[in-house]
Amino acid sequence: MKILLANPRGFCAGVNMAIECVERVLLLKGAPVYVYHEIVHNRHVVDRFTHQGVVFVNSIDEVPEGSTVVYSAHGVSPDIRKKSDERRLIQVDATCPLVTKVHNEAIRYARQKFTIVLIGHADHDEVVGTLGEAPDSIRIVESVDDVRNLEIPSDHRIAYLTQTTLSLDDASAIIAALRNKFPRIQNPPKEDICYATTNRQTAVQTLASECDLVLVVGSQNSSNSKRLVEMAENRGTRGHLVDDCSHIDHAWFDGIETVLITAGASAPEDLVQEIITMLQKRYGASVESRHVTNEDMHFELPLSLRKLEELHVGMV
Numbered sequence: 001m002k003i004l005l006a007n008p009r010g011f012c013a014g015v016n017m018a019i020e021c022v023e024r025v026l027l028l029k030g031a032p033v034y035v036y037h038e039i040v041h042n043r044h045v046v047d048r049f050t051h052q053g054v055v056f057v058n059s060i061d062e063v064p065e066g067s068t069v070v071y072s073a074h075g076v077s078p079d080i081r082k083k084s085d086e087r088r089l090i091q092v093d094a095t096c097p098l099v100t101k102v103h104n105e106a107i108r109y110a111r112q113k114f115t116i117v118l119i120g121h122a123d124h125d126e127v128v129g130t131l132g133e134a135p136d137s138i139r140i141v142e143s144v145d146d147v148r149n150l151e152i153p154s155d156h157r158i159a160y161l162t163q164t165t166l167s168l169d170d171a172s173a174i175i176a177a178l179r180n181k182f183p184r185i186q187n188p189p190k191e192d193i194c195y196a197t198t199n200r201q202t203a204v205q206t207l208a209s210e211c212d213l214v215l216v217v218g219s220q221n222s223s224n225s226k227r228l229v230e231m232a233e234n235r236g237t238r239g240h241l242v243d244d245c246s247h248i249d250h251a252w253f254d255g256i257e258t259v260l261i262t263a264g265a266s267a268p269e270d271l272v273q274e275i276i277t278m279l280q281k282r283y284g285a286s287v288e289s290r291h292v293t294n295e296d297m298h299f300e301l302p303l304s305l306r307k308l309e310e311l312h313v314g315m316v
């Protein structure tokens with residue numbers, strides 16, 4: 001067996017920043033630390049933090065008054081910030097700056113009285129947060145079929161935005177359908193699908209045809225990880241999304257010579273290495289690292305965290 005190891009893969013700058021935020025708040029405040037929604041969509045990351053005393057909540061009402069709450073990388077709607085203000089919570093905002101960019105675009109288009117078509121998965125935390133910025137101006141579409149059923153009065157100015165972690169294949173089909181139906185629709189000033197999603201999908205797109213099987217390390221609720229499996233399957237190579245070694249079915253490897261391994265933007269590298277070690281031991285697999293795109297993005301820690309740290313230094 002030969003393993004092709006895709007580069008880039010795994011943690012992106014937004015996930016690194018969000019995880020560091022929680023680590024620093026834990027150091028500063030001690031457990032329990034409250035995080036609104038999963039900090040990133042990965043079961044192992046969430047479980048590891050839970051063992052350290054992080055409490056993940058789905059409602060701000062679950063956070064005791066006056067405590068500290070961290071917002072996840074996927075962002076929150078203004079309504080959540082208002083509820084936190086009402087409960088006098090100290091808010092640390094670990095929203096990825098590339099998600100905040102989409103929020104700001106939605107606010108700007110809504111102020112200019114555009115109807116905004118938001119391409120994304122309606123139940124995803126990121127889309128729920130973006131929708132909350134301008135609920136009366138935003139229409140969500142998930143598919144080309146949704147575009148067919150979309151009715152917008154002809155005198156409206158229209159713009160589209162996208163979730164950051166969409167499939168490049170699906171997004172381009174939906175955008176083409178939108179342009180066909182609304183020829184004057186405006187596109188976002190800069191591509192909303194983020195660099196990490198694009199790079200990981202491009203790596204699979206480039207390498208999948210050389211492989212018999214693609215393993216994507218990531219959790220079932222990770223949008224960008226699921227899109228990597230779809231990217232492989234769209235190119236005719238079978239793909240599986242696995243949280244870790246224990247999710248692997250060895251029947252998958254019958255007759256398989258080359259396996260591509262990649263990881264979603266929220267999947268820790270140690271899980272990738274565990275799978276490689278297992279395949280080396282069990283099948284004598286060799287490993288060939290394949291570099292498709294350079295990636296050196298880094299995001300500063302959020303101002304809300306830096307302020308909290310300064311305050312703490314002032315107190316000790």
Ligand code: SF4
Nearest residue numbers: 012014096164194265
């Ligand atoms: S996947 Fe993209 S948008 Fe999401 S946290 Fe990473 S860099 Fe930010």
